[in-house]
Amino acid sequence: MSKDRKILLSGIQPSGRPHIGNYFGAMKQFVELQKEHETFIFIADYHALTTLQNPKELKQNILNVAIDYLAIGLDPKNVTLYKQSDIPEHMELAWIFECLTTVPYLERAHAFKDAQAKRSEVNVGTFNYPLLMAADILLYDADVVPVGQDQKQHVEIARDTAEKFNRVYGETFKLPQPMILSDVSVVPGIDGEKMSKSKGNTIPLFAEDAEIEKCVMSIVTDSSGGIPKNVHEIHTLFALDGHRPTSLSDGARLDDFYAQNEGKYKILKEALIEDIKTFIRPLREKRKSIAEDKEAVLKMLKEGGLRARAKASAKMEEVREKVGVKLY
Secondary structure, eight states: OOOTTEEEEEEEEEOOBBHHHHIIIIIHHHHHHHTSEEEEEOOOOOTTTTTEEEEEHHHHHHHHHHHHHHTOOOOTEEEEEEEEGTTTHHHHHHHHHTTSSSSHHHHTTTHHHHHHHHHHHOOHHHHHHHHHHHHHHTTOOEEEEEEOOGGGGHHHHHHHHHHHHHHHHOOOOOEEEEEOOOOOOBBBBSSSSBBBGGOOOBBTTOOOOHHHHHHTTTOOTTTSSSSSHHHHHHHHHHTTTTTTTTSSSSTTTTHHHHHTTTTHHHHHHHHHHHHHHOOOOHHHHHHHHHOOOHHHHHHHHHHHHHHHHHHHHHHHHHHHHHHHHOOO
């Protein structure tokens, strides 16, 4: 790896099938950035335990995430793809950070506040989540962490934690910068709200043709306007991704197509269906091919874990020396 390249790190929770919002909001950028940066992408399986306590489902989700990212174009030659649980140093460093961080500070975390508002009792993992994330980031001397605007606070907490550790124990951690993925607006779900697995309003990234048809025809439309806002916003994403919509004649623009078919929601949805099918079909077929060789995927994940652990282990040796627990 070139010493000139900055280190980019991001994590993905194994929480179920990815959707087109995940793709345009983050996954696509990881693929585009992988050659410009020394890239670490990890599957945050220990983070997932805050909400998922079904071992069979978690195992399958972890494998699925690895397959998903290979299918969209992450290249193990350019990217270290690994699972968090293969690197025990993540949890060790998180404990050290927890001993430096006050309860009132963590109580200000947006994710904790949201969880507290939704349920009466919040597990300790959810409360400590930002410090495990700080460890995830700081172990690898990450320069940049791609996040959406709503995740920016997690990187800020990692920076605060690094600054406090450096102040108490001496210069040790690099301060990461958030890379805000601002060029992609919120992707609307089929109900018009933000596309989210928890809301069940998604268009799956590797959906079969029949599922795509069902999802698109279910998109809520605003009957007060001639151009259905949600349909148009989703369609624009595919038009901007370097794929010329099959629904357009040569030289035509997507906005012109919508203007010409104002009020004709069925025609507009059918055009979107065809364009999503054209986009998803090769990804879906590549994914099926990769999934046929499970052992190769597991081998890749294990090798990524070994590379990541070598880097994390070296950092923890320095940390143990700094905090005073290393005697031999």
